[in-house]
Structure formats: structure tokens, C-alpha cells
Amino acid sequence: MDIKAARRVxxxxxxxxxxxxxxxxxxxxxxxxxxxxxxxSPCRFLHPEPPPSQxxxxxxxxxxxxxxxxxxxxxxxxxxxxxxxxxxxxxxTKKAHKKVCSYWISGNCVHGEKCKHLHSWFSGNGFSLLxxxxxxxxxVTGIALPSGSDKLYSGGKDKTLRxxxxxxxxxxxVVNLLGEIGSMISExxxxxxxxxxxxxxxxxxxxxDFTLNGPVGQVYAMxxxxxxxxxxxxxxxxxxxxxxxxxxxxxxxxxxxxHSHGVVSLVIGADRLYSGSMDNxxxxxxxxxxxxxxxxxxxxxxxxxxxxxxxxxxxxxLDGTIKVWVATDGGDLEVTYTHKEDDGxxxxxxxxxxxAKPILLCSCNDNSVRLYDLPSFTERGRLFAKREVRAIxxxxxxxxxxxxxxxxxxxxxxxxxxxxxVNMTY
Numbered sequence: 001m002d003i004k005a006a007r008r009v010x011x012x013x014x015x016x017x018x019x020x021x022x023x024x025x026x027x028x029x030x031x032x033x034x035x036x037x038x039x040x041s042p043c044r045f046l047h048p049e050p051p052p053s054q055x056x057x058x059x060x061x062x063x064x065x066x067x068x069x070x071x072x073x074x075x076x077x078x079x080x081x082x083x084x085x086x087x088x089x090x091x092x093t094k095k096a097h098k099k100v101c102s103y104w105i106s107g108n109c110v111h112g113e114k115c116k117h118l119h120s121w122f123s124g125n126g127f128s129l130l131x132x133x134x135x136x137x138x139x140v141t142g143i144a145l146p147s148g149s150d151k152l153y154s155g156g157k158d159k160t161l162r163x164x165x166x167x168x169x170x171x172x173x174v175v176n177l178l179g180e181i182g183s184m185i186s187e188x189x190x191x192x193x194x195x196x197x198x199x200x201x202x203x204x205x206x207x208x209d210f211t212l213n214g215p216v217g218q219v220y221a222m223x224x225x226x227x228x229x230x231x232x233x234x235x236x237x238x239x240x241x242x243x244x245x246x247x248x249x250x251x252x253x254x255x256x257x258x259h260s261h262g263v264v265s266l267v268i269g270a271d272r273l274y275s276g277s278m279d280n281x282x283x284x285x286x287x288x289x290x291x292x293x294x295x296x297x298x299x300x301x302x303x304x305x306x307x308x309x310x311x312x313x314x315x316x317x318l319d320g321t322i323k324v325w326v327a328t329d330g331g332d333l334e335v336t337y338t339h340k341e342d343d344g345x346x347x348x349x350x351x352x353x354x355x356a357k358p359i360l361l362c363s364c365n366d367n368s369v370r371l372y373d374l375p376s377f378t379e380r381g382r383l384f385a386k387r388e389v390r391a392i393x394x395x396x397x398x399x400x401x402x403x404x405x406x407x408x409x410x411x412x413x414x415x416x417x418x419x420x421x422v423n424m425t426y
Contacts, residue, residue, distance in 0.1 A: 099366075099384075124371065124381015126353065126415045130399075131169045133409035135162050140403025142184025143393035144191050146204045152401070153191050153204075154391075154409055155181030161193060169411070182218040184391075192229065194219030199231055210249050214239055217262070221275075225268035226287045228253065232263025238275055240290060254290040258283050269308030276303030282315055282325075284333065298323055298335050305348040309358065309374065316345035322362065324375075339377050342366070349392040350374075351400055353414050361400065363389040369402060383412065 101115050138157035145152055151172070152164040157180045163173035183194035189205040199212040199219055217234025224230070229241045229250055236259035241250035261278035268274075272293075273285040282296035282303055301319030308314075313325040313333060320341045325333040347363040358374040369383040369392070383389075387405035394400050398414035 123384075124379075126380055127371070127383075128413055128415065129383075130411040130413050133164055133169055133171070133411065134407075135164075135171045135174075136160065136403075136407030136409070138407050139387075139405040140391050140407055140409060141181050142193065143391045143401050143403055143409070144184050144186035145393060145395050145401075146186040146189050146191055148189055149204050151204065152409075153184065153186070154403060155184045155193055156403070156407055157181070158407065164409075180218070182220045183222050185222045185224065187224045192222055192224075194222055194231060199229070212241055212250060212252075214252055220262055220264040221266040223266035223268050223273065225273070226271075228287070230256075230266055230268075230273060232266050232275060232277075234262045236261050236263060236277065236279070238263055238266070238273075238285070256285055256290055256292070258292045258295075265303060265305045267306045267308055267313075269313070270311075274306045274308070274313060276306045276315060276317075278302045280317070280319075282306060282313075294332055296325060296333055298338075301344065304344075304346050307348040307350055307360075309350055309360075314348055314360070316348050316362065318344035318346075318365075320344055322348070322360075341370075346388060346390065347392050349394060349400070351394050351398075351414065354398065359414075361392050363392060363402075367404070383410070385410070 133154075136154065136156040136158050140154055140156045142155040143152070144154075150166045152166055153161060154164065155161045155177075159177050159180055161175040161177060161181065162171050163175075164170065165172045177193070177195060177200070179196040179198075181193055181195060185192050189203050191202045191204060193200045193202075194215075196218050197213070197215050199215065199222070200209065201212070202209045212229075212231075215231055215233040216237065219231045219233055221232035222230060227243045229243075231239045231241075233239065236257070238256035238259075239252065240254040240256060242253040244251050256273075256275075259275065259277040259279050259281070263275050263277050265276035266273065268287070271287050273287055275283045275285065277283070280297075280299050280301060280303060282299075283292050284294040284296065285292055296315075299315065299317040299319050299321065301317040303315055303317050306313065306315045311327065314322060315325065316322045320343060322339040322341070322345055323335050324337040324339075326336045328334055341362070341364055343364040343366040345362060345364055347361075349361040351359050351361065353359055359380065360370075360372040360374050360377075362370040362372060364370065365388045367385050367388050369385075369389050371380040371382065372378065373380060383402065385402065385404035385406075386408060389402045389404045391403040392400065400412050400414075402410045402412065404410075
């Protein structure tokens, strides 16, 4: 006990010395006071007077309804007012800024309806929670819903692939693998699983399988396009396998090198492959020649996810930003808008509502998923999880799925969709 007490004293001393060396006060400015809603008197944080002025930053309003560039690379629709660009703050949006109650999650909140935090897994309108699927005991890192199947597949760091019946939400199969699953995608009846030093593939209709060797380290991301399977690996290489109709097994066609650190995100669009990396860059690759045509620099943290939307590329990073990239007249991609979050952004996914309006799902490391209308980035609401959501997958009929770091799967549904082919309510 004396040793622990000495450590605590030492840590407090070091912290105070650090504060003095950097020339700032020991106490930071109260964030609740900055928002005009601090209720503590006295407060242990600073309340300097008068409140600091915070003029709006014109750069946050650079985007337009279409994010398109006009002549001389100027952004169109510049007549939109800042309030329209920022979007109205509806009552549901205000509620979405609240956090879910951690005591409610553990089942022992004593405040009930008077609790200042949410007692719900989501906040906002237009979507609902259908089911929570329990089974994985570590983070869910991949979700797949192969076509022609009434089964949902999920993989995680617990080294298992689980099969779920979409009619009743029950786990009907478990495949034990030799390593952690780093990624998972599906194409037709096939399910591809990224493992350490390998990619495993299953045909859910014929029950055949094969293994692709060659990756060095964990396979963090995969993408399919132009009859080619791409796998982003821990050593920064992207391997490309071309399908072979004679052997019925893909053959290694190319090894794309250029990233200095692991490739953690891949997406295909407009005859290009886009790769996000731990080296904070995005590379653009020609699908036919496998050559890198451009390196996108702008993020200051790991590029966790890349998403193609219409003629734009969206990227997110642990630096807490979502960037929108649009092609210039010369064909190169440039940032036209940067959306900032308070926390690191882990994953992006896109879905359309019943009126065909695009919605961006944005997972952050504060254990929530934001739902934004595009292109305005108006917030519709938030989903909450016990820990950060590592995987998001879109299903048919307005369904979408999330998997968090505790191993829990959640099934969600957008309102207004009636032609849902699977039933996860039970």
C-alpha cells in the first residue's frame, strides 16, 4: 500500500511539474462553462471572465450541396447560408448529444427517468433497434451477409466465425480459426475472411472453401472488383488475386507496394482502388495496371476507412476528421470539405433511406455511431454501444448491422422500409 501511495504522489507531482513547464495553469477551462451550462459552484475547473469570443471559421462552410467544383476550382452553390450548411439543430439532434448512461448499461442506475444521461441504445428518429446478438467474447471486426442466404456471418478477435439465423437471431454455427479475424467481406455466395498471413474463403451454397497464402501479417482490409480480390496487409502491401475459371481458385496477379505502414482500409470505385494506411495517407491505384496514380495527403492520423459516394471519396481518420475528396479538372483528387468530430473516427458506411436520401454512418471511438444526412452533414441521431463499434455492414430492406469491441452484434432498421427479406425481431 505504501508503494501505491508513493506512486500516486509521484504521478501528481510529475503532472503538476509538466503543467508548470508548459506555462499553462494547472486547472483547465471548464468545458461545461464554455457551453454555458456549468451548474457547479465552486467548480474545480477555471471560469475566466469574460467568456472567450469564438468567431466562426469560414473553412467549415466550404462544402456545397453537391461538393462539386466549378470553373477555376471554385465550389458551386456558395449562396447557401451557413445555417443551411450546418443543418438545423432539431430536438432529436440535441438529445443525441447526450451520452448513454453507463450505470443503465450495467443495470444499476438509481436515477431512473430523472437521470441526465440516456437510458436507450439510440437517440433520434427514423431508425430502430431490432436485436442484440450475443456470442463473440472479443471485438467484432467483420460482418457479412452473402446473397442468396438467410444467414448472417460475423468474425472477431476471439478467432471464431459465427453463423446467425436471420429468422430468429440464433447462432447456428461456429468455426474456430487459428488466428484473429482482421476483416471480412462477401461477394455473391462467397465469404472472405482476412487472417494473419492468409485469406480464407467459403462458398455458402456449395460449402467449398480455399485458402490464399502470401500476406505478411494480419489482413486488415479486403475489396473485390474487376474480377480481382485485394487484401491490405500489416506490412503495407496490397495483394491482388485474379479469378481463374479453370482452377476455380484465384491466382496471385500483383503485389502493390507503396505504403510504409499497414493498410487498414480499401474501397473500389470509378476503376480505381483506394487504400487507407497507418502511414496517414491514401493511395489511388489503377485497377488495370495496378500502378499508384496519386497519393492523398491530408490526414494526421491512421486512415481507418474510405468510402466512395457518387463522384466523391470520403475518408475518416483517428485524427477526428472526415474528409471529402473531389476530382479537379486535371483528374486529381483534392479535399473540398473537412468535417470534424470530437473523437477519432473508426468506420464509415453509407445507406439510403426510404426516400432514397443518402445517410452516412460514422463510428467514433466514444462508443457511438453518428447518422448524418449527406451532403449537409445534418445529424439524424446516434447509436450507442458498450464499447467502440469496429464493424458496420449494410443489409437489404433498410437493415444495417454493427459490431462493437465487447463482441456484441446489433441489428438496426431504418423506418419506412417494408420489403425487409429477413426478420431479426424475436
